[in-house]
Amino acid sequence: MAAILTTVGFDADDTLWHNERFFHLTQQRFADLLADHADKDHLMDRLLAAERKNIGHYGYGIKGFVLSMIETAIEVTESRVPASVIRQLIEAGQDMLAHPIELLPHAREAVEAVADTHRVVLITKGDLLDQERKLAQSGLGDLFDAVEIVSEKSAPVYTQIFARHGSGIEQAMMVGNSMRSDVVPLVNAGGWGVYVPHGLEWEIEKADPPSNSDRFHELGDLGDLADLVASLR
Structure with a gap:
């Protein structure tokens, strides 16, 4: 049989x-960087909406997550997000990609x-x-x-x-x-x-x-x- x-x-x-805990840590870093522009709950809602929308473009994973954070940062600051914040978001993604x-x-x-x-x-x-x-x-x-x-x-x-x-x-x-x-x-x-x-x-x-x-x-x-x-x- x-x-x-x-x-x-x-x-x-x-x-x-x-894996997911590193995304949560980076989301907290994201919220801290954008604290002057949006409260955390609103920011997380905007980020989640961007991730849902972007899956079809970028797929799943850290790179798409970073691009969604950058997009959300641009939107909530009405395109006034400092380049230094964008740099820190990219570095956060690089840290995630290098994490043991x-x-x-x-x-x-x-x-x-x-x-x-x-x-x-x-x-x-x-x-x-x-x-x-x-x-x-x-x-x-x-x-x-x-x-x-x-x-x-x-x-x-x-x-x-x-x-x-x-x-x-x-x-x-x-x-x-x-x-x-x-x-x-x-x-x-x-x-x-x-x-x-x-x-x-x-x-x-x-x-x-x-x-x-x-x-x-x-x-x-x-x-x-x-x-x-x-x-x-």
């Missing part, structure tokens, strides 16, 4: 290593345990160079049978990936911290979606959980993943 589950996909940012990787608890053990019995694929979205850098620094690269860096995560994208690197979406699982990108598309396409909340969540990645599906699971952390995967063999 064929295995029920053959392939497990892992998200990268805030699933295997910290810190693995989340149980990340290595979880990938190693699953890789012993299943094909494992890293599936992440964002800037190609930055994602490649983080994977290289993480020390996890050799554990994966394949790596996919995509511009968007959707049911058709996952279907293609798991057809290419696995035995099809119905025998695939995706593990991640984003309900919108990692869980809902997989469940909608017929696979398993495993939600591992990180604690910090980007507003754009929020979505209602597919709670009525028996292929949806939520774990407290990656330490429980091996047992879940074993139960589906």
Whole structure:
């Protein structure tokens, strides 16, 4: 009898290593720099609106985030933002791009345990160079049978990936911290979606959980993943 589950996909940012907290720290720096022009809540609302609008232009990642901060700074100051502030925003982005990787608890053990019995694929979205850098620094690269860096995560994208690197979406699982990108598309396409909340969540990645599906699971952390995967063999 064929295995029920053959392939497990892992998200990268805030699933295997910290990421969102650096965005939060930079947003605070952004708010401090623009404090004379807008209160923090209004500024964050304007920044989020710019990020939503710009995803189609710049994609996901730090570079698009920095451009959205610069655009927001220009708008809230009515084009009077000092060049020194623009420079500091660029430097903040450069600091983010150079920040060392810190693995989340149980990340290595979880990938190693699953890789012993299943094909494992890293599936992440964002800037190609930055994602490649983080994977290289993480020390996890050799554990994966394949790596996919995509511009968007959707049911058709996952279907293609798991057809290419696995035995099809119905025998695939995706593990991640984003309900919108990692869980809902997989469940909608017929696979398993495993939600591992990180604690910090980007507003754009929020979505209602597919709670009525028996292929949806939520774990407290990656330490429980091996047992879940074993139960589906």
